[in-house]
Amino acid sequence: MNIISLVVWTLEKNCFTVYTALIVCFVGFTIFHKNKLEAHYRSAEKKEKLARTAAVRKERDFRDDSDEDPELLVPAIPEDTPHIVYQPPRRTDDEVLRRSREYYELMAQRRTVRTFSAEPIPQDVLDNLIKTAGTSPSGAHTEPWTFVVVQDPKTKEAIRNIVEEEEELNYSKRMSRQWVTDLKPFSTKPVKPYLTDAPALVLVFRQAYSWRPDGKKRMHYYSEISTAIAAGFLLAAIQVR
Incomplete structure (x- = not known):
């Protein structure tokens, strides 16, 4: 088988x-x-x-202590705050074109410079620059910024030392070689003498949150974007001098 x-x-x-x-x-x-x-x-x-x-x-990225108890939810701006009706001025097309062209030509003259005159700036001018920056839009109108004007020579010297120390690390370790190479045409270096030469420095701080009168945390929304826009307003105001 x-x-x-x-x-x-x-x-x-x-x-x-x-x-x-x-x-x-x-x-x-x-x-x-x-x-x-x-x-x-x-x-x-x-x-x-x-x-x-x-x-x-x-x-819910913007969570705060009030989320758990609806009774604690309080608007950043009082609900009975009066609203001011926006009434834009009426202009002819020719006038709008002229104004837009003039503003463009003015802003096109702006330069990022590292040399400044030591001539003092009137305090009223500095105040107006900061007030202009404060008109910038912000998330829920929380205005998440603080502008600090520094004119004291010792404080400016301390700020320069801190910035130069950080910039030395940037150039030597943090920034890529391509980044450093791209900066060569501008002759930038870690040394920042203009920080003590300039008659005034404007420090821009972002507020991630603030405090309500009742001691609770008040959240600020899109604080980075809002502060960046306000800084843009500040630069434009400085150019319009």
């Missing part, structure tokens, strides 16, 4: 056992893959739930 005949004879004599074994294997295979699929779906559902939770948390 050859091997094939032996196999056929064995299957014929033990067909019940063979079929039973096949059924058991099929059932086991089905259960195994069923569990694998359920585990896959559970994992996918968990990831989707985490993604939804992260999205909700992202929407």
Whole structure:
């Protein structure tokens, strides 16, 4: 009897056992893959739930102590604050064109310079520059900025020392070689003598939050963007002199 005949004879004599074994294997295979699929779906559902939770948390980036108790929610600006109706001036097309061209030509003269006159700046001028920067828009009108005018020589010297120390690290370690290379045409260096030469420095600080009269934290929204826009207003005001 050859091997094939032996196999056929064995299957014929033990067909019940063979079929039973096949059924058991099929059932086991089905259960195994069923569990694998359920585990896959559970994992996918968990990831989707985490993604939804992260999205909700992202929407609540500006969470503060008042979120848990609605009674503590107080607007940054009192609800009874009177609104001033905006009434833009009416101008002819020719006048609008002329004004826009003049302003462009004025701003196109702006330069980023590192040499300044030591001639004193009238205090009223400095005040007006800061007030102009303060007219900048901000998230929920929270005005998340602080402008500090420094004129004291010792304070300017201390600021220069701090800036030069940080700039030395920037040029030697933090900035990429390409960045440093791109700055070569401008002849910039870590040394910043203009910080003590200039008659006044305006330091711009961003406020991530402030404090309400009741001692609770008042959140500031889009504080980085708002402060950057205010700094732009300041630069434009300085150019319009």
